[in-house]
Amino acid sequence: xxxxxxxxxxxxxxxxxxxxxxxxxxxxxxxxxxxxxxxxxxxxxxxxxxxxxxxxxxxxxxxxxxxxxxxxxxxxxxxxxxxxxxxxxxxxxxxxxxxxxxxxxxxxxxxxxxxxxxxxxxxxxxxxxxxxxxxxxxxxxxxxxxxxxxxxxxxxxxxxxxxxxxxxxxxxxxxxxxxxxxxxxxxxxxxxxxxxxxxxxxxxxxxxxxxxxxxxxxxxxxxxxxxxxxxxxxxxxxxxxxxxxxxxxxxxxxxxxxxxxxxxxxxxxxxxxxxxxxxxxxxxxxxxxxxxxxxxxxxxxxxxxxxxxxxxxxxxxxxxxxxxxxxxxxxxxxxxxxxxxxxxxxxxxxxxxxxxxxxxxxxxxxxxxxxxxxxxxxxxxxxxxxxxxxxxxxxxxxxxxxxxxxxxxxx
Ligand code: NIG
Ligand code: FE
Numbered sequence: 001x002x003x004x005x006x007x008x009x010x011x012x013x014x015x016x017x018x019x020x021x022x023x024x025x026x027x028x029x030x031x032x033x034x035x036x037x038x039x040x041x042x043x044x045x046x047x048x049x050x051x052x053x054x055x056x057x058x059x060x061x062x063x064x065x066x067x068x069x070x071x072x073x074x075x076x077x078x079x080x081x082x083x084x085x086x087x088x089x090x091x092x093x094x095x096x097x098x099x100x101x102x103x104x105x106x107x108x109x110x111x112x113x114x115x116x117x118x119x120x121x122x123x124x125x126x127x128x129x130x131x132x133x134x135x136x137x138x139x140x141x142x143x144x145x146x147x148x149x150x151x152x153x154x155x156x157x158x159x160x161x162x163x164x165x166x167x168x169x170x171x172x173x174x175x176x177x178x179x180x181x182x183x184x185x186x187x188x189x190x191x192x193x194x195x196x197x198x199x200x201x202x203x204x205x206x207x208x209x210x211x212x213x214x215x216x217x218x219x220x221x222x223x224x225x226x227x228x229x230x231x232x233x234x235x236x237x238x239x240x241x242x243x244x245x246x247x248x249x250x251x252x253x254x255x256x257x258x259x260x261x262x263x264x265x266x267x268x269x270x271x272x273x274x275x276x277x278x279x280x281x282x283x284x285x286x287x288x289x290x291x292x293x294x295x296x297x298x299x300x301x302x303x304x305x306x307x308x309x310x311x312x313x314x315x316x317x318x319x320x321x322x323x324x325x326x327x328x329x330x331x332x333x334x335x336x337x338x339x340x341x342x343x344x345x346x347x348x349x350x351x352x353x354x355x356x357x358x359x360x361x362x363x364x365x366x367x368x369x370x371x372x373x374x375x376x377x378x379x380x381x382x383x384x385x386x387x388x389x390x391x392x393x394x395x396x397x398x399x400x401x402x403x404x405x406x407x408x409x410x411x
Contacts (some may be wrong), residue, residue: 003040003408005070007383011048012071013356021361023316023352030214030349032389034225038070040378048372052097060211067385071352073142073173074333074381075359075370078246078291080147080180080268080324081132082163083113084120087325092332100300100327101224101252110150110184110220113325117150117160124379126163133167133267133322136331138411142173143370144293145246145363147218149180149361154203157181161213172406173247173379174361178246179205179214182226197230201237209241214268215364216411217243220237221257228256235264246362250274252302262286268318268362273297275336280313289362290315292354293322294339295330307354318358319351338396348390378408 011033022029037054039047045126047055094100094194119127136144146164151157156177164177189196208404210310212220217238221231245266249257251273261269269283271290283290303362307317319340320368323331333355340351360370369377381393382403392400404411 001042001058002046002059003061003063003158004402005038005056005063005065006054007039007051008038008065008070010069011038011372012033012069013087013352013371014048015357016371017369019357020366020371021316021358024311024314025348028347029309029316030352038241038372040408043378043409045372045376045378052291062152063382064329065382069096069383069386069389070372071389072356072371073379073380074140074355075143075363075365076136076141076320076323076331076333077145077318077359077362078293078320078322079144079331080149080322081136081144081148081331082125082129082146082278082326083323084117084128084146085113086126086329087112090326092237096229108155109326111187112150113150114184114186116154118153118156118242118400122163122387123157126166129163130167130170130202132331133171135206136174136333137171137322137404137406138401140230140333140381141331141333142213142359142404142406143365144173145178145216145370146178147178147180148214149218151214152181152184152186154199154207157204158207158211161208165213171410174273174365174368176215176365177213178216178218179208179210180206180218180220182219182230184325185221193310200286201234205237205241209243216246218246218248220248221255221260222248222251223253223255224271228260229402231257231260232264235260238266246270250279255281257384262288267364271296273303275285275309279317280310281312283315284313287316290320291357291362292340292344293319293320293328294336294343296322297343298339299330304343307340307346311346313352314380316358317350317354318362319354320359320362332399334392334399335340335396338393341393341397348393352389353395376406
């Protein structure tokens with residue numbers, strides 16, 4: 001079962017030598033092959049090159065890509081797509097001038113979503129979540145991380161993680177699960193945060209680990225949520241269960257969360273809208289990926305992550321959607337890539353690198369997806385007829401996708 005894609009106008013993100021992630025000046029380089037072919041066998045990329053060297057074999061399918069381009073599917077390393085209902089009522093409060101924090105203080109926010117999720121059956125939650133997963137795959141996402149964090153009780157957190165597990169089992173794209181029990185402090189623990197931390201560490205985490213329900217641990221390290229000390233305690237506990245950190249830091253305030261993440265070998269530190277010089281310095285020469293979420297900045301009207309500054313300081317940078325009901329109700333990576341160019345001043349090359357190979361690294365999938373490399377999964381975007389790959393971020397609010405292929409299969 002081999003498929004040939006021939007006459008590809010430009011094959012994008014070609015990496016003959018495997019790359020772990022790209023940083024600094026290397027992010028400006030996006031290797032491509034013009035007038036290319038690509039062979040897919042048993043769901044994997046097995047060959048590619050210039051059309052001149054195209055093999056003349058008996059392929060089971062031949063796809064003529066004249067005028068069109070092929071790139072690896074987007075790697076969305078930060079989402080909250082398992083949730084119940086949505087929060088469009090808060091959207092209007094926000095239009096009327098309330099801030100994210102004011103909405104949360106008025107009984108909205110994460111606790112509002114948690115109440116809804118606790119009242120929703122596991123099957124209903126799965127049905128609602130799979131619609132979002134299918135929606136993002138159709139928009140070109142071929143690998144995704146999904147967090148818990150709208151449960152906030154032992155039972156509801158496990159319910160969310162079981163839903164993620166069921167999505168993993170039923171869908172062909174790689175999915176990573178993150179335990180985010182430390183997303184907000186439930187009302188019952190308003191005056192007893194330590195009690196909630198004990199519950200999270202002594203009850204939730206052992207069950208999450210025992211049932212193999214998570215790959216990573218996350219904390220919303222922020223004023224009014226979890227302090228740096230709380231974060232360290234949770235990350236330390238996570239370590240004993242083999243859960244590497246991927247954490248929410250510096251969304252509204254810079255309080256030392258980045259440093260705590262680096263110290264605990266976080267795979268990624270995400271949000272970073274508020275970055276001081278020392279935050280940037282602490283990320284230098286580490287293996288921690290800074291992740292920007294421009295959809296969240298766009299929706300909440302908060303600053304954008306200073307990605308230009310991070311990359312110019314020699315750091316790597318990844319892009320993700322943060323798809324969730326409160327701060328980024330969109331899982332459209334095409335929009336994220338455009339917004340990174342328009343608002344964060346990334347070049348198309350940098351934005352595509354950030355949304356593919358660096359996103360793959362931010363969920364431990366750099367050997368599986370994120371580039372056109374032999375042996376990687378054939379999770380591919382076939383574009384419409386376009387002039388150049390610059391059209392992908394340029395035509396914001398639209399996308400240039402004609403067909404998405406997952407493991408070489410047309411969606
Ligand atoms: O990444 N900031 C923390 N968590 C989510 C928002 C959650 C919500 O508002 O429902 C985020 O922005
Ligand atoms: Fe988030």
